[in-house]
């Protein structure tokens with residue numbers, strides 16, 4: 001396979017691919033925190049596939065694990081024990097403090113699995129989610145995703161749910177009733193633009209769930225796996241959820257998601273499944289990824305502080321290497337100017353600039369990003 005030019009990719013995209021995405025550049029190569037576009041221009045990547053490439057692009061240990069496994073067995077089906085699946089499940093259980101794990105192919109499917117688990121084990125039907133929350137775009141996960149512009153065209157989505165203002169415990173108390181199966185919440189809202197609520201919010205959710213019998217589902221798809229400087233975003237609080245979902249950073253870009261649940265909460269025979277989920281390649285990639293993250297985890301908070309200090313005058317919201325800056329209408333222009341100067345950043349919702357670089361980003365790279373942002377933001 002030869003390398004395509006950006007023009008060739010654009011022409012094929014315009015003719016043959018449904019125009020659901022907005023894009024104007026191609027990324028054709030990556031190494032560590034750097035990527036290269038179709039014209040060979042180099043960038044420091046503070047998007048990292050939207051918080052996916054946490055070990056950096058093409059980390060040698062992850063590449064080796066995928067290649068070794070590809071030579072051995074690419075797929076076999078969950079009709080059989082799958083190489084590395086149990087090892088990853090053990091690791092996921094250890095890092096989440098949960099009891100058992102289950103795999104999916106994406107974050108949205110992890111949400112769907114969590115919603116199914118909550119419904120089947122509680123026998124209840126309803127969910128409560130929060131304004132500006134994002135949990136995916138499948139029919140199930142979209143039902144609990146707030147943003148009206150992406151959800152409403154597809155209603156009715158067959159799920160009874162209520163949206164409560166993120167942070168509003170009084171509203172939550174009113175919304176949860178005896179038929180509520182679960183409350184789903186992000187520890188930090190990622191797509192909304194890195195919104196960090198007080199710890200008391202999560203303590204309050206736990207209390208409401210304990211009183212009503214609803215399950216507390218924490219969506220760690222974006223915040224999990226070291227992104228915030230701990231394995232989970234919720235681990236910055238003392239709260240223990242009932243169900244945790246993971247995806248994005250779990251296998252360095254190989255499609256994979258997971259859910260993990262506390263004791264007495266598990267799928268029984270035939271209640272859930274998927275052809276590809278937790279396959280040999282995904283699990284090999286994940287095992288290597290989790291090993292790399294374990295080594296670099298202690299440095300994540302320190303690197304986040306380096307960003308915080310460098311960007312202090314813009315009042316950034318920083319937890320580990322999940323960083324948000326409120327810019328407003330100029331956000332797309334800032335994103336473009338940074339790209340021109342070799343730094344990829346991305347506009348999340350509501351004019352919030354988001355930085356979620358590889359957890360392996362070096363101090364020198366952080367300093368370059370800070371310099372470019374300071375120059376661009378003025």
Ligand SMILES: Cc1ncc(COP(=O)(O)O)c(C=O)c1O
Pocket residue numbers: 050106107108109111134135136137186190191219220221222223247248
């Ligand atoms: C918190 C959260 N949950 C779920 C998802 C959906 O994940 P995926 O795009 O892998 O389906 C995302 C994706 O951005 C997310 O940020």
